[in-house]
Amino acid sequence: MATNATIPQPSFLHALYRSTLRITRKHGMRTLSRMNHRLFPEGQICRLETGGDFFVPPDPHFFGYIVEHERHIARLIGDLVEEGDECVDVGANIGYFSVMMAARCGKSGRVFAYEPEAGNYASLARNVALAAANGLSIVATRAAVSDRPGVVALRRGEESTLHQVGEADDATSPDDLVPCVNLADDLRGRGAAGTIKLLKIDVEGHEVAVLRGCADWLASGAVHSVVLEVTPGVIAEDIGAILAGLGVTADCWLDGRWKPYPVAEIPYRTDILIRF
Numbered sequence: 001m002a003t004n005a006t007i008p009q010p011s012f013l014h015a016l017y018r019s020t021l022r023i024t025r026k027h028g029m030r031t032l033s034r035m036n037h038r039l040f041p042e043g044q045i046c047r048l049e050t051g052g053d054f055f056v057p058p059d060p061h062f063f064g065y066i067v068e069h070e071r072h073i074a075r076l077i078g079d080l081v082e083e084g085d086e087c088v089d090v091g092a093n094i095g096y097f098s099v100m101m102a103a104r105c106g107k108s109g110r111v112f113a114y115e116p117e118a119g120n121y122a123s124l125a126r127n128v129a130l131a132a133a134n135g136l137s138i139v140a141t142r143a144a145v146s147d148r149p150g151v152v153a154l155r156r157g158e159e160s161t162l163h164q165v166g167e168a169d170d171a172t173s174p175d176d177l178v179p180c181v182n183l184a185d186d187l188r189g190r191g192a193a194g195t196i197k198l199l200k201i202d203v204e205g206h207e208v209a210v211l212r213g214c215a216d217w218l219a220s221g222a223v224h225s226v227v228l229e230v231t232p233g234v235i236a237e238d239i240g241a242i243l244a245g246l247g248v249t250a251d252c253w254l255d256g257r258w259k260p261y262p263v264a265e266i267p268y269r270t271d272i273l274i275r276f
Contacts, residue, residue, distance in 0.1 A: 044056050048103065054099045076273070088114075088198070089111060089113040098131075098138050112138075112141070113139065114144070117156070139190060144206070147209040149180060151177045195224050207230065239263055253273075
């Protein structure tokens with residue numbers, strides 16, 4: 001017999017959640033997340049607005065994926081990605097944006113997704129299987145992305161979206177070591193063809209290493225657009241310098257819209273959009 005976790009849930013329920021949160025200015029998020037957990041203790045499959053079935057694990061932390069999670073990125077995917085495109089999701093977590101991109105890429109396109117943490121990757125693999133059942137292709141790799149191949153240390157945050165990777169040292173436990181790849185080299189090895197339409201990067205502070213590792217590849221015109229989350233301060237300054245070296249600028253998501261703004265001067269953590 002099918003369970004709640006294997007049946008796509010009615011969109012009206014999620015619309016009701018979103019309406020409630022808008023009315024309460026999101027103050028009811030915790031209450032709704034706990035209620036939803038009680039309704040679907042095995043997790044649930046929902047249909048994303050841009051298409052695609054998406055498995056949400058039975059943890060209230062993931063409730064945001066059902067309602068208001070970074071809808072400006074979802075709209076961006078809807079605007080940019082088309083049938084037959086190839087996209088990349090670095091820091092895929094459980095595959096929320098990977099599924100969105102795969103639905104837009106269609107049966108003739110592909111998404112390459114990278115996620116190093118085992119628990120997240122298990123849910124990502126489930127979403128890869130759901131996509132495949134619908135004729136969509138997500139190529140998932142359990143690895144971090146950095147400036148060079150090897151291993152890095154995984155530092156787990158309290159929530160699944162807050163895990164970080166960094167340099168390993170003699171004090172790093174073997175259980176905390178995860179493989180890492182150079183993005184450009186790995187994609188070539190996997191047969192990525194043509195231009196990557198959208199590269200999404202969300203790696204909790206490791207963005208500079210990712211960009212440095214594929215700067216020449218980006219300069220070659222291999223990518224149409226990049227969206228990445230940036231933290232103000234040193235990281236934003238370093239990313240601004242990398243972009244200057246590539247001869248490009250960025251639009252920043254500030255005050256509810258994309259607008260040209262110096263990346264090095266962003267006032268708070270936000271997303272930036274780079275078009276090549």
